[in-house]
Amino acid sequence: MNNTKKIKINKIGDKHKKIILVLVIIEIIIIISLLATGGKLTNLSGNSVTHDYPCDEDYTFEDNKCVKVVEKNAVLLGDIDKNGIINVSDRIYLSRYIDKWQGYTLDEFSKVAADINKDNKIDESDINLLNNYLSDNKEANLGIGKDRFCPKNYNMDGTYCKQTIVKDLK
Numbered sequence: 770m771n772n773t774k775k776i777k778i779n780k781i782g783d784k785h786k787k788i789i790l791v792l793v794i795i796e797i798i799i800i801i802s803l804l805a806t807g808g809k810l811t812n813l814s815g816n817s818v819t820h821d822y823p824c825d826e827d828y829t830f831e832d833n834k835c836v837k838v839v840e841k842n843a844v845l846l847g848d849i850d851k852n853g854i855i856n857v858s859d860r861i862y863l864s865r866y867i868d869k870w871q872g873y874t875l876d877e878f879s880k881v882a883a884d885i886n887k888d889n890k891i892d893e894s895d896i897n898l899l900n901n902y903l904s905d906n907k908e909a910n911l912g913i914g915k916d917r918f919c920p921k922n923y924n925m926d927g928t929y930c931k932q933t934i935v936k937d938l939k
């Protein structure tokens with residue numbers, strides 16, 4: 770009686786071994802096929818084409834070009850350090866930039882934020898307007914802390930600025 774039981778158990782064990790072996794073989798085939806197609810483009814009909822992915826990682830492949838959409842918060846007029854509020858730090862930064870302190874630079878967004886009277890120059894008159902605003906002189910408020918802008922080459926989309934960068938294939 771005991772012997773019969775043993776044999777049965779062994780038979781079931783062999784079956785499992787075969788199933789596991791088949792699964793391992795299938796897995797190996799899948800891994801090999803993935804390695805073989807890695808880094809390649811596959812067209813709609815499922816055929817592999819010969820070149821590597823033609824765009825840098827952060828670009829998508831559209832209409833035979835590499836396309837990337839850059840999105841940033843729109844500039845708040847007067848928010849020179851771009852932290853979302855207008856305060857004395859913005860004025861300090863602006864005056865140091867105008868006085869050419871080392872390390873005080875403005876990027877394309879900050880330059881829009883700093884030109885408070887919108888005359889395409891960043892100078893003392895912008896500091897004066899910011900000073901007036903900070904000392905609660907509402908007459909000097911030309912949209913400081915309210916108007917939002919996008920730099921050139923960006924499109925306004927709600928409170929965001931978007932820029933679409935298109936590059937040729939690598």
Ligand SMILES: [Ca+2]
Nearest residue numbers: 848850852854
């Ligand atoms: Ca600020």
Ligand SMILES: [Ca+2]
Nearest residue numbers: 884886888890
């Ligand atoms: Ca100005």
